[in-house]
Amino acid sequence: MESVKQGLSVIERMENMRVASPHYKLAMIGGLGLLFDGMDGSLVSYVLPIITPLWNLTGGQTGLIGSSLLIGILIGALVAGVLGDRIGRRKVMMYALAFYAVATAIAAFSVNWEMFFALRVLAGIGLGAEAAIIPTFISELIPAAKRGLFVGSVAGFFSLGYLCAALIGTFVVAPMAQGWRIGQLVTALPVVLLLWWRRVLPESPRWLIAQGRVAEAEEIATNLENGKLAANRPTADATVVASARGQRSTTKLFRHAELFARDQLKRTIVLWVLWIAVTFSFYGFFVWIPSLLVANGMTITKSFTYTLIITIAQIPGYYSAAYLNEKLGRKVLIFTYLVGGVVSAFLLARSGDTSQVLVFGSMISFFMNGCYAGLYAYTPEVYPTNLRATGVGTASAVGRIGGIAAPIIIGVGYAQLGFGGIFAMIMAVLLAGALTILIFGVDTKGRTLEDISATRSAT
Numbered sequence: 001m002e003s004v005k006q007g008l009s010v011i012e013r014m015e016n017m018r019v020a021s022p023h024y025k026l027a028m029i030g031g032l033g034l035l036f037d038g039m040d041g042s043l044v045s046y047v048l049p050i051i052t053p054l055w056n057l058t059g060g061q062t063g064l065i066g067s068s069l070l071i072g073i074l075i076g077a078l079v080a081g082v083l084g085d086r087i088g089r090r091k092v093m094m095y096a097l098a099f100y101a102v103a104t105a106i107a108a109f110s111v112n113w114e115m116f117f118a119l120r121v122l123a124g125i126g127l128g129a130e131a132a133i134i135p136t137f138i139s140e141l142i143p144a145a146k147r148g149l150f151v152g153s154v155a156g157f158f159s160l161g162y163l164c165a166a167l168i169g170t171f172v173v174a175p176m177a178q179g180w181r182i183g184q185l186v187t188a189l190p191v192v193l194l195l196w197w198r199r200v201l202p203e204s205p206r207w208l209i210a211q212g213r214v215a216e217a218e219e220i221a222t223n224l225e226n227g228k229l230a231a232n233r234p235t236a237d238a239t240v241v242a243s244a245r246g247q248r249s250t251t252k253l254f255r256h257a258e259l260f261a262r263d264q265l266k267r268t269i270v271l272w273v274l275w276i277a278v279t280f281s282f283y284g285f286f287v288w289i290p291s292l293l294v295a296n297g298m299t300i301t302k303s304f305t306y307t308l309i310i311t312i313a314q315i316p317g318y319y320s321a322a323y324l325n326e327k328l329g330r331k332v333l334i335f336t337y338l339v340g341g342v343v344s345a346f347l348l349a350r351s352g353d354t355s356q357v358l359v360f361g362s363m364i365s366f367f368m369n370g371c372y373a374g375l376y377a378y379t380p381e382v383y384p385t386n387l388r389a390t391g392v393g394t395a396s397a398v399g400r401i402g403g404i405a406a407p408i409i410i411g412v413g414y415a416q417l418g419f420g421g422i423f424a425m426i427m428a429v430l431l432a433g434a435l436t437i438l439i440f441g442v443d444t445k446g447r448t449l450e451d452i453s454a455t456r457s458a459t
Contacts, residue, residue, distance in 0.1 A: 010205055010217045013225065015143050015448055022229040026141055027150050029193075029201060030134040031157035033097060036190040037127045038161025039168070040104060041069055042311075043183055044120070046169025050180045055113045067404060068117050072124020073131065074400040080129035081393020085255065085386060089137040090203045090231075092129060092389075094194060100126025101191035108184035128400070132393040139380040140204040140388070141224075144448045148330055151380070152322030152373035159314035159369055166311050200229045206385045206449065208232075255390050267382045268391070270440050274334065274375055275399030277433030281341065282368045284406035284426050313362035314369040321370035322377075329445030330378035331437055337374065338434035340367035342427050349423040381444040384453040 044066060052062050076096065084092045100123050107119035135151050142150045168186055173179040205217035216232045223230055259268045317337075324333050344367055348360035383391035410422055417425065444452050 010209060010214065010221045011448070011450060013221045014141070014205060017143065017221075017225055019143060019146050020224075021227055022224050023142060023146075023150070025200065025229050026138060027154050029197065030138045030154040031160075032190065032193060033093065033130050033134050033157075034154060035157040035161040035164070036187060037100075037130050038158035039164045040100075040123065040161075040187040041073075041127060042162045042165035043168060043173070043187055044069060046165065046173045047180045047183065050173060051113065051116065057113055061113055065113060065117050065120060068120035069124040069127065070400055070404050072121040072126075073128030074124075074397045074404070075121075076125035076128025076130075077132040077393045077397040077400065078128075079125065079393070080132040081390040081397075082255075083129075084133050084136060084389025084393065085207075088203050088207055089133055089140070089389065090201055092133045093137060093201070094197055096126045096129035096133065097190060097197070098126075098194060100130065101188045104184055105188035105191075108181040108188070128396070129393075132396045133389060135376045136380045136389050136392045137204055139377070140206040140385070140449065141202075144446055146326070147381070148325030148374075148377045148445070149322055151377035152325045153319060155373045155376040156315065156318030156322055158372070159311075159318045162311050162314060163308075166308050199231060202230065202232045210385045255387060256394060258387055259391055259394060264383070264387070264391075266440060267442060268395075270436055270442075271379055271382065271391070271395040272398045273436045274433050275379075275395045276402035277338070277429050277436075278368065278371045278375060279399035280402035280406045281345075281426050281430050281433075282372075282406075283403040284410050284429075285345070285364055285368070309358060310361050310365050313365040317366035317369035318373045320366075321373035325374060325377050326445070329443055330374050330381070331441040331443050331445075334371055334374040334378065334441070335434050335438045337367045337370040338430050338437070341371065342430045342434070345423055345427050345430070378441075378444060381447075381449060381452055382442055385449070 048062055048066060051057065051065070055061075057065075080092050080096060103119050103122035103126060107116055107123065110116035110119065135155065138151050138154050139147055168183050172186065173183045176182060202220045202223070203216065205220045208214070208217040208220075213234075216234065220232050258264060321333055321337060324336075328336065341364060344360055344363035348357065348364060351357050351360050379392050379395050380388050410426075413422065413425070442452065
């Protein structure tokens with residue numbers, strides 16, 4: 001009972017403390033991890049045109065490489081969720097970063113497409129783990145009043161990564177004979193972040209409290225209050241030892257069935273619908289829009305300027321949503337940006353020239369990525385601490401299924417549905433997501449994670 005009171009005291013201190021330098025450093029740590037994730041994921045679009053003739057790839061082989069990262073990300077998100085709740089957020093973040101960086105560096109020396117494909121899948125596992133665990137980690141360390149802003153802003157680093165990939169693709173990959181290999185090595189550079197993370201990255205106090213390691217959680221809270229960011233020192237006091245014994249006998253490795261328990265079922269379904277809707281629509285638009293417009297008789301300028309402007313539109317999309325996360329709340333924010341995506345898709349479907357494609361394509365980029373800023377903030381909030389990483393990782397993985405399926409469904413369905421039918425289908429998916437969050441979503445604005453978790457049986 002005493003350890004429970006101490007745990008609650010630590011959480012109260014964390015919720016009431018002023019947001020200061022350590023919190024911004026934590027956001028930078030998480031953001032840089034996601035920046036390199038976005039950069040590596042986007043760079044493949046610049047690498048494929050180089051390696052396709054280099055290795056005489058068929059269309060199917062090129063498509064496999066294009067999907068390799070998503071396959072790995074799906075696996076990584078699931079693994080990160082399981083391990084994040086079992087061994088802690090910090091270890092998963094560090095191991096995932098190292099795993100990704102090593103696989104990416106080795107991929108630069110690939111001698112054939114099979115080797116490159118396999119290493120891209122492995123790199124994707126690291127990326128998927130990072131993308132799932134970082135929002136979970138950040139959400140547990142930031143006070144409720146600023147949690148949506150911080151998690152949304154950290155997710156915004158994805159867009160900075162996409163921008164970096166466009167620059168690397170244009171100035172490194174394209175003009176150099178071995179530029180694609182150099183580009184791979186550049187995206188492996190985040191391995192040096194481990195030197196910094198090992199010194200300053202603490203474990204999540206909420207996870208530590210759930211494990212009974214209250215003394216370590218208190219140390220982290222004290223450090224944050226004193227403006228200090230440092231890795232916590234494992235303790236061996238009686239509370240920890242007793243808890244460790246209990247954990248070994250009672251903690252399950254796979255807890256996915258608990259996502260469908262009566263008090264979690266509705267929240268899980270809402271999240272899965274949202275992740276599928278947003279990810280399906282995102283990949284559906286950005287993989288097929290140029291081809292669909294060309295097939296409809298339009299001429300599209302596939303220039304660097306076009307790609308760069310569309311990419312840049314993601315940045316204000318993410319950060320406007322991060323700001324509005326606290327003003328509107330995650331529920332209203334996600335609904336609003338999904339509706340904005342529907343309107344943008346409608347306008348794009350009716351566009352008649354390249355300039356309109358550029359404007360409305362940028363609008364879609366703005367709203368779709370804004371949705372992600374809200375979704376990354378919202379997802380960790382609706383699960384309790386001992387299930388949070390599993391819930392986030394599983395939802396992210398389910399969303400990746402939508403991302404993998406979208407290009408296939410649209411490619412096969414175009415002949416039957418036509419241009420208008422494809423856009424109607426994607427708009428329907430977005431609208432379904434918008435109505436789901438509006439009707440069934442949980443309002444998390446300004447509430448502590450413990451308060452949201454305590455009311456789950458009623459929602």
